[in-house]
Amino acid sequence: MNREDNHIDQLTRELLQSAGEEPSAGLSLRIMQRIEKEAPLARRKVVVSADEEWKTTPLIVAGVVMYLLLAGCVVGYLFQPEIVDQAIEEMKDNFSYIVTICAIFGSLTFFAKLDRLIA
Amino acid sequence: MRMEEHKWIKDILAGDRHSFSYLVAKYQQMAFSIAFRILGNREEAEEAVQDAFVKMYRALPDFRFDSKFSTWFYTIVYRTSLTAHRKEPLFTDYNEAVSLHITPEEADNTASLLESKDRKAVISNVLNRLPADESLLLTLYYLEECSVEEIHQITQLTPSNIKVKLFRARKHFYETLKHLMKHETYAVL
Numbered sequence: 388m389n390r391e392d393n394h395i396d397q398l399t400r401e402l403l404q405s406a407g408e409e410p411s412a413g414l415s416l417r418i419m420q421r422i423e424k425e426a427p428l429a430r431r432k433v434v435v436s437a438d439e440e441w442k443t444t445p446l447i448v449a450g451v452v453m454y455l456l457l458a459g460c461v462v463g464y465l466f467q468p469e470i471v472d473q474a475i476e477e478m479k480d481n482f483s484y485i486v487t488i489c490a491i492f493g494s495l496t497f498f499a500k501l502d503r504l505i506a
Numbered sequence: 507m508r509m510e511e512h513k514w515i516k517d518i519l520a521g522d523r524h525s526f527s528y529l530v531a532k533y534q535q536m537a538f539s540i541a542f543r544i545l546g547n548r549e550e551a552e553e554a555v556q557d558a559f560v561k562m563y564r565a566l567p568d569f570r571f572d573s574k575f576s577t578w579f580y581t582i583v584y585r586t587s588l589t590a591h592r593k594e595p596l597f598t599d600y601n602e603a604v605s606l607h608i609t610p611e612e613a614d615n616t617a618s619l620l621e622s623k624d625r626k627a628v629i630s631n632v633l634n635r636l637p638a639d640e641s642l643l644l645t646l647y648y649l650e651e652c653s654v655e656e657i658h659q660i661t662q663l664t665p666s667n668i669k670v671k672l673f674r675a676r677k678h679f680y681e682t683l684k685h686l687m688k689h690e691t692y693a694v695l
Contacts, residue, residue, distance in 0.1 A: 395676065396648075399644070399648050399676055399679065400648045400651075402625070402629055403629060403633075403644060403645070403648040403649045404648075404649065405625050405626045405629060406626060406629035406630050406633060406645075406649065407535055407536070407539050407649055408535070408538055408539040408542045408543075408551075408630070409535065409538075410534055410535065410538035410548075410551075410552055410555065411548070411552065414534055414538070414552055414555065414556070415527070415530045415531060415534055417552075417556055418530050418534065418555070418556050418559045418560075419526070419527055419530060421556055421559070421560050422523060422526055422559070422560065422563055423523065425560065425563055425564065427521055428518065428519055428521070428563070428564075428566060428567055
C-alpha cells in the first residue's frame with residue numbers, strides 16, 4: 388500500500404469512526420432476558436461409559452494372552468524348533484485367515500482409539 | 507483486555523451468567539452495526555443480534571481460546587444476519603469496468619465539506635445508500651479495524667476479493683458522499 392492509499396485509508400477511518408450504529412437502549416436487557424431462559428452451560432467432556440470400561444478388561448486380557456503366545460512361540464522355537472515347525476506346518480492352511488482376522492481387529496481397535504483421542 | 511475477556515468467558519462456562527452482561531456491553535454495538543448493514547432495518551437487526559448472542563452463548567463451550575473472540579462472535583452475527591436476510595446473495599460480482607482509483611485531493615475535498623456536528627448523520631446516510639456488502643466491509647475494516655484475514659474468516663471471501671471490494675466500496679463511499687454534499691441534502695438528514 389502506497390502513501391496516497393495510506394492517507395485515504397486514514398481519512399476514511401476517521402470519517403467512519405463516528406458512524407457506528409447505536410442499538411436501542413433496551414437491547415442488552417432483552418438479550419440478558421433470553422440468556423436467563425437458556426439451560427446452564429456444560430463443558431464438553433469425554434465421558435467413558437460403563438460399557439466402554441467393561442470392554443477394556445477383556446482387551447487387556449486378550450493383549451496379555453497374545454504376548455504370552457508370542458513369547459511361547461519364541462521360546463519354543465529356540466529350545467524345541469521341531470515342535471514349533473510342526474505346529475506351523477499344521478496351521479499353514481489357516482494362516483491367511485488368522486492374519487486377516489488379527490489385522491481387522493487390530494485396525495478397528497487402533498482407529499477407534501485414535502478417533503476418541505482426536506475428538 | 508483479552509485476558510479480561512477470557513476470564514469472563516471462563517466465569518460464564520463455570521455458570522456465572524452475570525459475566526455474560528460484560529460481553530453484551532462490549533459487543534452489542536458492533537454486532538448491531540454488522541446486522542444493520544446486512545439487513546438495513548433496525549428491528550430486524552436487533553432481532554438478529556439477540557439470536558446471535560443466544561447462539562454464541564450455546565456455542566461458548568466450543569470456543570477455542572487460541573483464536574480471537576471478536577472474530578469468532580462476528581462470524582456468528584454475520585451468519586445469523588445472512589439467514590435473516592435470505593432475499594438475495596449479499597456479495598455480488600461486479601461486471602462494470604470502473605476505475606477504482608481516487609486521489610487524496612478528492613478524498614480531502616469531500617471530507618472537508620462535512621461539518622463535524624453533521625458528520626455522524628451524513629456518514630450513516632452515505633453507508634445506508636451503499637450496497638449492503640460494501641457498507642459491511644467498510645464497517646468491519648474501518649470501524650471495527652478488522653484485518654483482511656479476520657474479514658476472510660468472518661465472510662469466507664478470499665483475501666484478494668476482499669481487497670478489491672474494499673477499494674471499490676471506498677470509491678463508492680466518497681462518490682456518494684460527494685453527491686450528497688453537492689445536492690445539499692442536509693435537509694433530508
